[in-house]
Amino acid sequence: EHQVKVLSPQAFEIGDTSGADFAEYEHGGIALQVKKPQKMSFQSLSEQLQKPDCLTTDFAKLEAPLQTHLAMVALDSFRHAHGCFPKVWSTDDAKTMVDLAKKANEASLEKVSEVDISLVQDLSFTAQGCLAPLAAALGGFLAQEVIKSVSGKFTPLKQ
Numbered sequence: 001e002h003q004v005k006v007l008s009p010q011a012f013e014i015g016d017t018s019g020a021d022f023a024e025y026e027h028g029g030i031a032l033q034v035k036k037p038q039k040m041s042f043q044s045l046s047e048q049l050q051k052p053d054c055l056t057t058d059f060a061k062l063e064a065p066l067q068t069h070l071a072m073v074a075l076d077s078f079r080h081a082h083g084c085f086p087k088v089w090s091t092d093d094a095k096t097m098v099d100l101a102k103k104a105n106e107a108s109l110e111k112v113s114e115v116d117i118s119l120v121q122d123l124s125f126t127a128q129g130c131l132a133p134l135a136a137a138l139g140g141f142l143a144q145e146v147i148k149s150v151s152g153k154f155t156p157l158k159q
Contacts, residue, residue: 050107052108054066054069055157063112070115072123073101073104074101075097085128094121094124098115098121
């Protein structure tokens with residue numbers, strides 16, 4: 001087992017092989033890549049709900065991941081309280097969702113300056129809809145992450 005230094009996509013260096021443990025190099029050879037297991041740890045769901053570790057993709061909108069998180073927490077709270085998702089284009093349900101999002105923001109350790117009311121209302125208005133292409137893409141992404149996690153061959157997305 002050697003520390004490998006990658007020189008180019010076609011070449012690598014395995015370090016000092018001049019010791020008594022190695023035979024004289026003749027030609028060719030086979031190299032096997034052995035990946036060492038990585039220990040990954042994740043926070044519990046309750047810890048992530050209080051202080052989410054969100055992936056920032058747009059540095060112009062730093063609060064966007066937290067706003068989305070609050071909207072989804074409000075949607076989950078609404079579903080648990082009422083047994084269903086908000087009715088389509090119901091302003092009463094949208095007001096309830098906004099109130100739930102504000103309460104979730106107050107309870108969160110990672111607060112946003114102001115809850116994005118239009119985002120929460122839009123989610124409330126359309127929560128019962130189903131977009132087949134989006135569902136297919138999300139299903140493919142999730143299946144890929146499960147395969148990565150189960151096989152241990154690649155590192156799953158850490159979110």
